[in-house]
Amino acid sequence: MSSTGTDRSQQTKSGVAVSSVAPDSLKSSGGRMSADDRRTQLVAIGLDLLKTRPIHDLALDEVAAQAGISRTLLFHYFPSKREFYAEVIRTAGQSLVRAPAFADADDTPERKVRRLIEGFLNFVEQSRDGYRSLIRNGSGGDPEVMELIDGIRTQLVPRWLDAAGLTDTPPVRLAVRGWLACLEEIALSWDPQQVSRDELVDLLTASFFAQVDAAAPTGS
């Protein structure tokens, strides 16, 4: 099996962000390509296209065309459209989870949380529509993908618990998870002309601690 040192199941090397893609990967080179390169190229193209278009509006013909290959080849790399889509979402999710490269361990909990909020806002601002399409409305109803997105959110919770220095109890986790949805919604429906960014960060920071305090009162 293993021929040229490259393992097929392990192509996680691509740190493709939701907004920026390696330009080379998109070039339509009709020629023969290595399996790994082809796969990552296809995912990158899907990532790019699905940022502005819902899944059921995207024909695999288009992806194939952009890659300069036939539709059949796409099915050689991904068993179905859903699988292809799932892979795209998975990649997008990775870049979200990795996004917040935060803060000094010396900072106070409040400052750490603040940093996370700012990081998240930055991430969303980079590609509002992309985020909305891929993470928020990206499930397309597919249970497998729903599971995926759910997993991404679940992965996020401990980061915040950690930053805020909270102990992990069911109510607190529930509260944080809910608050993340709140953060998402606010970040997406936020209009900078009505509420300034600083105001927003203040609001969200206060909101966070108020929320966890409501879940596990620290004493009044």
Place this chain on the structure above:
Amino acid sequence: MSSTGTDRSQQTKSGVAVSSVAPDSLKSSGGRMSADDRRTQLVAIGLDLLKTRPIHDLALDEVAAQAGISRTLLFHYFPSKREFYAEVIRTAGQSLVRAPAFADADDTPERKVRRLIEGFLNFVEQSRDGYRSLIRNGSGGDPEVMELIDGIRTQLVPRWLDAAGLTDTPPVRLAVRGWLACLEEIALSWDPQQVSRDELVDLLTASFFAQVDAAAPTGS
């Protein structure tokens, strides 16, 4: 073939939460029907089917089959699949917006909010999957439907502002809107075995007021 004669005694009995249609509408097959009855019947069937299945997995053939009519007739009543889908979502949304119809004017704001929370929880509990499919992940990426769902949420905000006796400012509205997302997420990911219902209602009530207070401090 398989035409008119087939009886559909086995129509999913799932909760009536999201649907408020006369049960008769689903039964009668084949025969000639008044336009209004046919329309509502079709929407009811769509409502039923879409509670457990994503939009792009639902073939109009199936809807037509359940109604005992041809696919062509469906297109006579709805110009496109998207329009049909939109109508279904619209109907589901109405029953959500209408759901909480109460609140004694004499109650304290806290009690009113509590009631709203309980009402929402009831609503979601009646058909968890239906809610998730139709309101949360129901957009399917269609911008028109996204607009619709967004509108439903927008309609909801004033109700809560009103119940809590809050003045409508941009930050407060933003906060409430975000909190509604939080409520939704928590209601959907809540596990009664880990957090009791009373505990949850307490948590949410406290969370609500903490949230709006973070947006528009009342103390200082």
Place this chain on the structure above:
DNA sequence: ATTGTTATTGACACATGCTCAACAACAATG
């Protein structure tokens, strides 16, 4: 040069959204 591997493709089968022209049931008219 031969052989084996695999990236790649064109043709085909099948499902599904959507259109068109015709048909059938029913109400209103003389």
Place this chain on the structure above:
DNA sequence: CATTGTTGTTGAGCATGTGTCAATAACAAT
């Protein structure tokens, strides 16, 4: 009762899109 008009209803057909299969072309190793 016959005629006419309205409208609920349908089957055949087009267009697009997913997924399959067998065959081919490029490359590596013997």
